[in-house]
Amino acid sequence: MINWIKSKNGAKVPVVNGMSLCSSIDPNKEGKKWVDANQELIKDFEYIFILGIAGGFHVEEAQKLNPKAFITVIENNAELAAAFEFSFNHQVSILSAPTVEEIKNYESFFSIFEQGSYCVLTHPASIAQDLKYYRKIQDFILGRNKEGLTYLSKIKARQNPYFENFTLNHNLGGTESVVEIADRIREWDAEYTEEDLIWLSLGELVH
Amino acid sequence: MKILVIQLLRLGDIVTSAPVAKALKDVHPDSKIHFLINSQFSSVKPLIPYVDQFIGFNRSKLQRKIVSKDVSFFAAFRGFKSLVEHLKNEKYDLVINLTQNRLSGYLVGILNPTQSLGLQLNGKSSVKFGATQFQFLNWHGLSKDISTPHYIDIYLDALKTQSVQRKIILKETRSGFEEAKKIVQNQDIDLLIQPLTSDKKKNWGLDKFKVFIENYLKMNPSHRIGILGAPPEKKQLQNFVGDLNSDQIFLCITSLEGALSLIKKSKV
Secondary structure, three states: OEEEEEOOOOOEEEEEOOEEOOOOOOHHHHHHHHHHHOHHHHHHOOEEEEEOOOOOHHHHHHHHHOOOOEEEEEEOOHHHHHHOOOOOOOOEEEEEOOOHHHHHHOHHHHHHHHHOOOEEEEOHHHHOOOHHHHHHHHHHHHOOOHHHHHHHHHHHHOOOHHHHHOOOOOOOOHHHHHHHHHHHHHOOOOEOOHHHHHHHHHHHHHO | OEEEEEEOOOHHHHHHOHHHHHHHHHHOOOOEEEEEEEHHHHHHHHHOOOOOEEEEEOHHHHHHHHHOOOEOOOHHHHHHHHHHHHHHHOOOOEEEEOOOOHHHHHHHHHHOOOEEEOOEEEEOOEEEOOOHHHHHHHHHHHOOOOOOOOHHHHHHHHOOOOOOOOOOOOOOOHHHHHHHHHHHOOOOOOEEEOOOOOOHHHOOOHHHHHHHHHHHHHHOOOOOEEEEEOHHHHHHHHHHHHHHOOOOEEEEEOOHHHHHHHHHHOOO
């Protein structure tokens, strides 16, 4: 059940489980601050996933900063997601509480996952509503858990057979994994493929 | 003929590579010469003659993509691959790697050109140098005991262009000229000093420069000394000039283009 309250600046703010998901004083300013904190990524990527719609202010601001970006908002609260169904232009889609299995079946994501260049940003108050769900979705989409990386590798293998045998026995997430991939490749006593050399180069950037 | 020169080191190294572009144009007058440099040093572009195109290697952006927990695991891979695809599409006839490190060696390995000079790494046991001079550089990097000719000499020798001009010639720009003019205001500069570098460990020390300048002015009381620096160094150098407390010393905070024009105006 969502209650809507009016913030001091007159904007409508959702309250879920007794918790306001946005500032009750100036949610627009709060949305801008969120965008400022994530501006490099918002500017850098054409495909952006945002976890949590809240009052939609941060999504609106993200669109202002990068109007060309295709934004997918994942919201676990179906009622809240429905409230924003017609609030944005065609560049923004809102998914209501998808499971990992459902995400795997969204055909529109295949090309995004295949090219691999995207980010996942989180709205703190929203993800606090169901941290476990949002973390699982985040790690899956980013390929930062085994299920996600296995799935993304399979998608990439449709275009490039190299990823069919992309091994997964390393810690995931952040710098270490790239370094570990590079180190593992370095142990091979063979001619490297182009993909091996790219991983090795990336390893050099963080070694 | 299309030639790619890979120079992924710092500003001074890019400047040191300028004679290579001239030498290549001398030997191959109709060639197109592209330089791959770190994007953070793109301000050097207007100063280097004979280069037809500069391509930026955005190291920090790639590093951010690798370490950021909000970015797809494959984003950095994709970013690097995009650069590779761009370079491959250029279909270079010759790739010259002036960067003696593994990153650039792997990059040449990926491009796998028909002709290359400098480090190329294709596999664990597949290392090419293209010329003994680059092999020498590799050994030199491992041993501090070997005295070595200047890098320019090594590069040009490897290109077999011993007779060309070894002096580093940089292009002065109109905006740099105007910037310098505004700073010096029709007065002479007898001595221009750049006391800070972007690499702190290479700094001699402002206290030592202070002693030097004070002694210099005792011997040359009428000389005007410019203290050169980049905009981020302004505050530190303002304090330094303030401490020296002399009308003969003035601050020259300027762009790289302005710095070149000031160097040209200065007697020393």
